[in-house]
Amino acid sequence: MNKPLRRIAIFCGLLVLTLLMRDNWLQYLKADSLKNDNKNRRVTIARYSTPRGDIIVGGNPITGSTETKRNGLNDLKYKRTYKDGPMWAPVTGYASQAFGANQLESLDDGILTGNDDRLFFRNTLDMVTGKPKQGGNVVTTLNPAAQKAAFDGLRHSGGKGAAVALDPSTGKILALASYPSYDPSSFAGASSSDADAWKKLQKADDSADPMLNRALRETYPPGSTFKVVTAAAALENGLYGSADQQTNSPLPYTLPDTRTELKNEGNIPCKNATMRVALQYSCNTVFGKIGADLGKDKMLAEAKKFGFDSEQFTPVRSAASNFPKEMNRPSTALSSIGQFETAATPLQMAMVASAVANDGKLMKPYMVDKLQSPNLDTLEQTDPQELSRPLSSQNAQVLQSMMETVVKDGTGKNAQIPNATVGGKTGTAQHGVANSANPYAWFISYAKMPDGSSPVAVAVVVEDENANRDDISGGGLAAPIAKNVMEAVINSKK
């Protein structure tokens, strides 16, 4: 009987060996992926086990942590709080015990919770000395005064909209506002009132979609503001030698290959106008013709240099703006005045203004200046980075003078600032079936100081369903907001 007994012994040994191998697979090979699985409750527990690090604007935290009221089922110790939550929500995103995290709260979660590998040594030291784990800080590039000007401006305009301000020379994001917004504090916890607040903010319950980050994630037809890109394409491709050369464009202008006339808004001097005059009065005919003359490939190439067709990682991802790739000649003309399928995020149009202001150099937009360890050592510093050169510095200066004319004598007078030179472009984009919906009011601009530096470029869009249709024009609705944002930046530099 002993031979089968020995075999059974081997069999039992194999059973144990199989279990040992499975355990090694589970607790060694798969351990990290199981441990860091977002659905693993321990990830959330760790995220809220200590006060989170803060997101910092202008030296002051805009976030905080408070101890949660705990009962048997709530295993999370701390809860996120926000100062001026609705104003900063497009920057911070949210960190909710029940609903996860997004944007900076999610992207820099490792630093904020203190779990990042770069904090490993420190954490180990803390563990030995018995100190609780601490989170690091995320220092942003934002300018609190500019953000407030942008958010207040949008709120007072009464419509949905967004505003983005950039520092043209570095690409730092100075303001990033979206309206209507939401207070991430309202659903930061895990109680039923948090769940109610969350539900009410969803698009299904609130058609205004307050949780949409319009500054980064919504694309709008840019309308006439896109004429800046078309003008840049004309200059870069040598279609016209200067801003003041007559463009030889007819009025009325019939779209190529069609019998459809392209209309201007009102009776404006567009016949054979120079590019400067055409931009000043926002002539659809002139820029439509420029687009058609250049053709879709050259237009697309220029648009891409400004950042169209690619997502930006600020590090919060923005939607890709669109310039159509396949289209016929009349559509090219329409696309070149910001209609047809052209669509841009507010961030994209701010990048257009900033590239012009920065003498043709487009800087990569970013909103995280540095990541700090809990004792405020810098772990990672973002350096300004050149993204592309949409136009030569010479052509950029020509385009600047054209945009400055717009503000000085044209449609953008509402954006004038004393002691600074402002260049801008208005836009009023048609949309909806047969252009029936209320248009979007756009304004993009930059300010230049007497010393030649350019501290800020802005893009503002307001979509207003309630306003009187005639009132909507970039100059009337959006330009004053842009002006306030620029002034806030200039004043904070003093």
Add this chain to the structure above:
Amino acid sequence: MSSTTNSSTHHTSTIGAIGAPSRRNTELALLVFAVVIPVFAYANVGLAINNQVPSGLLSYGLGLGLLAGVAHVVVRKFAPYADPLLLPLATLLNGLGLVIIWRLDQSKLLQSIKQAGSAAPRQLMYTALGIALFIAVLIFLKDHRVLQRYTYISMVGALVLLLLPLVPGLGANIYGAKIWIHIGSFSIQPGEFAKIVLAIFFAGYLMVKRDALALASRRFMGLYLPRGRDLGPILVVWFISILILVFETDLGTSLLFFGMFVIMLYVATERTSWIVFGLLMSGIGAVGVASFEPHVQQRVQAWLDPMKEYTLSQQGVGGHSEQAMQALWAFGSGGTLGSGLGQGHSDLIRFAANSDFILATFGEELGLAGIMALLLIYGLIVERGVRTALAARDPFGKLLAIGLSGAFALQVFVVAGGVMGLIPLTGMTMPFVAYGGSSVIANWALVGILIRISDTARRPAPAPASNPDAEMTQVVRP
């Protein structure tokens, strides 16, 4: 081989017959470790959770020490030549199990859903009962061969135990498996006791029938096919296993009984064909039942895609359980060295966290290292059991020892494999460590019987010189 030496000198001629040291002091030394390690673990949990040494430390340590001490004294008196490892290993597992159960008692989450809170004191009481039964086995079962007389009574007893959960009013359906019976405020899992009683029946039956089963066979394609009439018993056992699976929806118990029977049949007959038949029949049975039994299908689904099962349960789709995925997360989060006792979150498993899923807490808090140690302890118990079977001098003892150790090994594999996601989950518990009276009491009885057999096996033959012929017979036995 000479064995005519007189009894006053050392005997070196026969194996296991003469001169084997009793090893009782080894057992005592190991027992000290088996008590001290859980006491330290207990203090560790208290420090981690409440920042203080738990107030019950002394009484817990004394309680466990007293139980182990009494057991040891009884072994010393009534089974002096018993295997020295079995008692310390079982004590260590039982002690660690108590610590983890107490640790889960501290979980606010489990308290709030009434899955834990006062389980540890009850488990300590069950442990006392289990050790009492262990002592009773050693005192009243002077020779395991006595059990041979109760072969057919055992069969009836096992059947009754297995069918009890199906009796209306007595049985209870808990989380889909009908393996409990309620008596007063206690619930008992008769399957745990049936395991031992069935092993006694199989051992007695096979000892009588082994020659018929082994020799009367035809050779076909290299396999010895048994005669049709000899197939009877295996078919009956198979059929009972299937019945358990269908009516009690308990995959684990049915696999355990059938596996135990096939192991014992193979050892009794030395015919590999029985293993082939066994595997074929259990395969057919399992697939056949799974094709129409929704409970079994659900367990298989949860095994194949635990994440999907988790998601469905989170969405509130009825009948689904997040446990399998929660257990995997617990293991993964433990990693190599574990989070440390008292510092994990295995209470997220919620239901049955301290019984069926207790291994996940070991995994999370003691890590890969802890689980490997635990599995090796189980492996060592099985090894001692198999060694006892090898050393046993009578076929009944051999069969009983291998049946009990094989069943123990299978149970460990089925439970640990289920919790670790290697095989579908079944409703069984980890011997000794899991919360549950039936399991602890039955397994102490199992260890008691193994100790009794090992004592008989290692005991020096009485007065060898007076009857050299008898001893010669023993020497030539293979």
